[in-house]
Amino acid sequence: SQQGEEDPQALSIQEGENATMNCSYKTSINNLQWYRQNSGRGLVHLILIRSNEREKHSGRLRVTLDTSKKSSSLLITASRAADTASYFCAHTGRRALTFGSGTRLQVQP
């Protein structure tokens, strides 16, 4: 069974608004990553945050990590219609990545 849960499962916002997605996990991690998937396509890596980091930025993306709560969040600022996709968190376990169930983001133009 998957070891990550994401919240919300689906999110619909207007263009220009911010989108926040949350991820929880159950085990100790080395790092946590966020990936994006356009419908039916392969996943694309967005950003990685190490277990000793609390916050990281990349362009319009901001990721936070709280290892005490075993949770992470992804914030997309000033969203665009092109941000419409599914977003997955994944953490490195003992040998391979474990993916969450994903958040489907719809950005209305």
Next chain:
Amino acid sequence: DADVTQTPRNRITKTGKRIMLECSQTKGHDRMYWYRQDPGLGLRLIYYSFDVKDINKGEISDGYSVSRQAQAKFSLSLESAIPNQTALYFCATSDFRTAQETQYFGPGTRLLVL
């Protein structure tokens, strides 16, 4: 990622048939993975390989087998396909030398088992 290719992109087969999905990469990565994705769900790991002589079972390996023919090639076989193996299959690679385990995904193979 165009450096990770999968063939075929779409496949329809019948219950009981043996089929093979192939993955090739030009990234020079040592690690390769096979995942399946069911509608509305995340990815589940089937098998992974850290080197040509290394094969490891993932979360859902039953009914599947793999072969790492070379560093650049990793194939997934369904020994006797069944309808609940209908899914989207992804191959991925990563490079241990970066120590970050970022994975690079192929475009996926859509499999329908009738």
